[in-house]
Amino acid sequence: MNAVPLACARVRVLLESYVDGDLARDDAPLAAEMREHLAGCADCRRQHHQAVSVPFRLKALISPPPRASLLADVMSSIGPAKTGYRRAWTLVAPEAILAAFILWYLSGLDGLSSIASGIFGDLQSLAGWGSGTGQLPSVPRVDIVLLIALIALAAIAGYHLSILIRLAPGALPTRRAARE
Amino acid sequence: MNDSSPGHPGRRYGWAIVIGILAVAGVLLALADISAGNRWPNPLAQSIVGSGITVRPTPSGNPQTLRFDRSRVGDRFIFDSPIAGFGPLNPYQALRAFLSNGAGLVLLALGALVVFPSRARSAVERLEARHGAEIALGAGLVMVLLTLAVITLLRFTLLFLAVVPLVLLVSLVAALFGIACISLAIGRLLHRRLRLPTVHPLIAALAGALVVFDLAVIPYAGVFALAAVAMAGLGLAVVTRFGSTSGWSFVDLDW
Numbered sequence: 355m356n357a358v359p360l361a362c363a364r365v366r367v368l369l370e371s372y373v374d375g376d377l378a379r380d381d382a383p384l385a386a387e388m389r390e391h392l393a394g395c396a397d398c399r400r401q402h403h404q405a406v407s408v409p410f411r412l413k414a415l416i417s418p419p420p421r422a423s424l425l426a427d428v429m430s431s432i433g434p435a436k437t438g439y440r441r442a443w444t445l446v447a448p449e450a451i452l453a454a455f456i457l458w459y460l461s462g463l464d465g466l467s468s469i470a471s472g473i474f475g476d477l478q479s480l481a482g483w484g485s486g487t488g489q490l491p492s493v494p495r496v497d498i499v500l501l502i503a504l505i506a507l508a509a510i511a512g513y514h515l516s517i518l519i520r521l522a523p524g525a526l527p528t529r530r531a532a533r534e
Numbered sequence: 535m536n537d538s539s540p541g542h543p544g545r546r547y548g549w550a551i552v553i554g555i556l557a558v559a560g561v562l563l564a565l566a567d568i569s570a571g572n573r574w575p576n577p578l579a580q581s582i583v584g585s586g587i588t589v590r591p592t593p594s595g596n597p598q599t600l601r602f603d604r605s606r607v608g609d610r611f612i613f614d615s616p617i618a619g620f621g622p623l624n625p626y627q628a629l630r631a632f633l634s635n636g637a638g639l640v641l642l643a644l645g646a647l648v649v650f651p652s653r654a655r656s657a658v659e660r661l662e663a664r665h666g667a668e669i670a671l672g673a674g675l676v677m678v679l680l681t682l683a684v685i686t687l688l689r690f691t692l693l694f695l696a697v698v699p700l701v702l703l704v705s706l707v708a709a710l711f712g713i714a715c716i717s718l719a720i721g722r723l724l725h726r727r728l729r730l731p732t733v734h735p736l737i738a739a740l741a742g743a744l745v746v747f748d749l750a751v752i753p754y755a756g757v758f759a760l761a762a763v764a765m766a767g768l769g770l771a772v773v774t775r776f777g778s779t780s781g782w783s784f785v786d787l788d789w
Contacts, residue, residue: 442672449679456686466682473689473698480695496690504687511680515772518673519782522773523663 360391365398373405438521445514452507459500548730549737556744560636563751565628569621570753636747639713643743644736646714653777657715658722660774670712671762674769681705705768711776712767717742 360368368388371377378385392399460466472494482488612622647654660666685701688694721738724730724745750760775782 449676453679456683460686466686469686469689473685473695476689476692476695477699480692491692493690493692501687501690504683508680508683508687511676511683514676515673515680516782518669518676518769519773521665522669522673523660523666 360387362391362395362398365391365395366401369398369401369405373402438517442514442517442521445510445517448510449507449514452503452510456500456503456507459497459503545729545731548728549733549741552724552728552730553737553741553744556741556748557632557636560744560748560751561625561628561632563748563753563756564631565623565625567751567753567756568627568631569623631751632747635750636744639747639750640740640743642710643714643717643746644739646711647718647736647739650711650777652779653774654711654715654718655777656779657712657770657774657777658719661715661719661770662722667766670770670773671766672769673773674712674765674767677705677768677772678765708771708776709764709768712770713746713763714739714743714767715770715777716763716767717746720745 365388368377368384371380372385372388377388392402457463457465460469476491479488479491483490612624612626614622661670681701685698688698688701718735718739720742721735721740722742724741725733725738746760746763749763750756752759771777
């Protein structure tokens with residue numbers, strides 16, 4: 355047995371393991387010294403009383419009932435965004451209308467192939483002009499209505515893409531969604 | 535990929551059997567696609583499997599010299615089709631199409647997975663999640679519209695005309711990356727559904743790429759199937775930002 359009595363600071367460090375019974379199991383002589391100190395020190399005895407009573411006081415606490423909307427709130431926060439899906443499907447209509455209008459304006463697939471061949475030809479002319487062997491190609495005249503339709507289709511398609519990216523599984527929320 | 539127990543000895547060769555079946559199926563489908571010819575709704579068949587007849591006689595009557603086909607073995611293996619209205623059967627050309635286009639597709643897919651393994655994994659995980667495939671396909675369709683609109687718009691400029699090939703190149707690279715991820719996802723699906731033993735992920739991706747090739751050479755439907763896979767690949771690459779873990783974010787732009 356240790357001849358030097360335990361200091362209060364050391365007793366309070368060992369108090370938790372003493373209350374749980376671990377100290378008596380692991381170091382019986384030290385537990386006996388703890389008992390001796392507690393018998394003679396009112397402050398440490400008060401600390402011991404509080405430590406012993408904490409589990410009982412916790413059990414006596416009544417858990418507050420959850421609010422009625424808890425389940426609905428949790429399910430709505432983890433479930434798929436139905437409005438997002440609806441908006442994604444809704445955008446198909448204006449995209450289809452604009453695409454059909456542009457195809458009609460360009461006279462169908464023949465018009466698209468003429469645009470492709472025109473791009474290829476102008477790129478060749480541009481390369482020739484750059485190397486000094488040809489003239490600068492001219493920009494073809496285009497109706498503003500067609501330009502507006504192309505810009506609108508690009509804008510709607512871009513917005514549609516942003517919605518699909520947000521709906522994709524595993525996508526991280528943007529700051530705007532976090533603020534909302 | 536985690537393994538279930540080896541079980542039956544035949545399962546040891548499961549992947550070899552599956553890949554063999556897919557390769558044979560690819561050659562047979564290419565044979566049928568060549569025979570079906572270049573008729574609607576199979577307008578792009580020749581761009582995938584090539585022409586049924588590879589040698590055209592010159593006006594002098596002598597066959598033209600083919601720089602890359604000195605043996606001309608394929609000329610001896612052209613048979614009449616048993617089905618009326620279909621072109622001749624050319625097994626050599628079918629094998630050639632498999633070894634060229636099929637091998638090219640496999641090499642590109644495996645190359646993308648080798649160079650970007652973590653990005654591919656991130657993209658495949660999101661593809662395999664709920665609604666992942668549908669969103670990828672939808673995004674691909676929207677990307678096609680967006681790309682066509684942008685290219686048509688740029689056509690009417692001189693300054694940005696040179697950007698058009700770059701737009702097409704980026705779209706092609708994105709589609710190829712997406713096809714590589716889809717190949718890996720198909721390989722993983724085969725591993726789960728057929729309960730195949732553990733194998734190197736590139737072997738699974740090889741099997742998946744062969745599935746994509748087989749879909750592409752189905753007569754009449756192959757072009758549309760390949761277009762759907764390419765669109766889904768493009769959409770997957772765009773939605774996942776080439777498999778980036780952070781995805782699309784504008785946080786850095788808001789300061």
